[in-house]
Amino acid sequence: MVFRKRTERRAAERAAEKLAEQRVKLFFASDGGSQEHPICVESASLVEPRSLAMPCPRCEGALRLVSHDAVAHRGAVLRAARTACARCGAPWTVWFRIERPLPN
Numbered sequence: 001m002v003f004r005k006r007t008e009r010r011a012a013e014r015a016a017e018k019l020a021e022q023r024v025k026l027f028f029a030s031d032g033g034s035q036e037h038p039i040c041v042e043s044a045s046l047v048e049p050r051s052l053a054m055p056c057p058r059c060e061g062a063l064r065l066v067s068h069d070a071v072a073h074r075g076a077v078l079r080a081a082r083t084a085c086a087r088c089g090a091p092w093t094v095w096f097r098i099e100r101p102l103p104n
């Protein structure tokens, strides 16, 4: 029975790892996960709350902000919210582009 329990635990761990891998892939493929697909916001003040509202892609823990940088990318200036997971410590950079609404 000990052996079986261990096998079950390993299977559960493997499944959890697979799920985490899928969430990480999804993070990099979705808006904010890369410089090519930044999240568009109207103001720089939204960068920090929007990035901190995301759960850690790996463990779903809370993110904390490490730094907030302006980064030039293909003639535009992007904002990079550099975060780290408070639970597992994994670093995540969330990308933003500031798009001010056109003045009326």
Ligand SMILES: [Zn+2]
Residues within 6 Å of the ligand: 056, 057, 058, 059, 060, 061, 085, 086, 087, 088, 089, 090
């Ligand atoms: Zn985490």
